[in-house]
Amino acid sequence: DGGITQSPKYLFRKEGQNVTLSCEQNLNHDAMYWYRQDPGQGLRLIYYSQIVNDFQKGDIAEGYSVSREKKESFPLTVTSAQKNPTAFYLCATGDSSYNSPLHFGNGTRLTVT
Amino acid sequence: GNSVTQMEGPVTLSEEAFLTINCTYTATGYPSLFWYVQYPGEGLQLLLKATKADDKGSNKGFEATYRKETTSFHLEKGSVQVSDSAVYFCALSPNTGNQFYFGTGTSLTVIP
Numbered sequence: 651d652g653g654i655t656q657s658p659k660y661l662f663r664k665e666g667q668n669v670t671l672s673c674e675q676n677l678n679h680d681a682m683y684w685y686r687q688d689p690g691q692g693l694r695l696i697y698y699s700q701i702v703n704d705f706q707k708g709d710i711a712e713g714y715s716v717s718r719e720k721k722e723s724f725p726l727t728v729t730s731a732q733k734n735p736t737a738f739y740l741c742a743t744g745d746s747s748y749n750s751p752l753h754f755g756n757g758t759r760l761t762v763t
Numbered sequence: 764g765n766s767v768t769q770m771e772g773p774v775t776l777s778e779e780a781f782l783t784i785n786c787t788y789t790a791t792g793y794p795s796l797f798w799y800v801q802y803p804g805e806g807l808q809l810l811l812k813a814t815k816a817d818d819k820g821s822n823k824g825f826e827a828t829y830r831k832e833t834t835s836f837h838l839e840k841g842s843v844q845v846s847d848s849a850v851y852f853c854a855l856s857p858n859t860g861n862q863f864y865f866g867t868g869t870s871l872t873v874i875p
Binding site: 654656681683690691692693698700740742744746748749750751752753754755756757759 | 795797799804805806807808809812814852854856858861862863865866867868870
């Protein structure tokens with residue numbers, strides 16, 4: 651069954667700890683994205699990657715890091731430098747062809763206390 | 764530049780009422796336009812899309828027409844149901860550079 655898997659669905663961490671959110675896809679899409687969503691807010695782009703071993707900063711990259719070692723995987727690390735990490739994180743993929751939409755995972759809700 | 768503006772929520776409607784959620788855009792070139800729906804605690808799901816002027820996207824009773832002259836892509840449904848309660852996002856892709864631009868979302872609650 652093709653899709654995007656984000657794990658875990660809920661994640662709890664103490665302040666000062668780094669945490670890595672997983673995103674795996676079997677849609678064979680070239681592009682992958684990480685968005686942050688805060689309550690009642692729209693989506694803000696953190697990082698995106700169009701090909702393996704390459705990625706670009708989005709609008710709010712500070713305090714986050716990513717890697718793209720495999721086409722299927724695009725993990726996001728929330729570092730202790732992120733001042734307000736509690737949020738809902740969404741991973742998305744796109745196949746880079748003209749007119750194609752983004753496809754989203756079901757998100758990971760991160761709570762840092 | 765590229766941007767999307769959609770109407771502020773929240774919107775509350777009675778079941779079987781007519782729904783309109785306004786969306787206007789600014790874009791260079793010839794973007795593709797999308798509506799996504801997000802149910803509580805879930806990711807965004809593609810609801811419909813339109814890829815050129817005067818195209819009408821439709822799905823599950825929802826419709827939106829790509830109006831280049833008014834740079835709009837308003838979402839409509841003739842008779843909403845309780846199950847339509849969700850947050851709706853308008854989005855555009857300029858079709859260059861793999862970037863997408865989202866509106867801030869409009870929360871819809873349908874009451875029986």
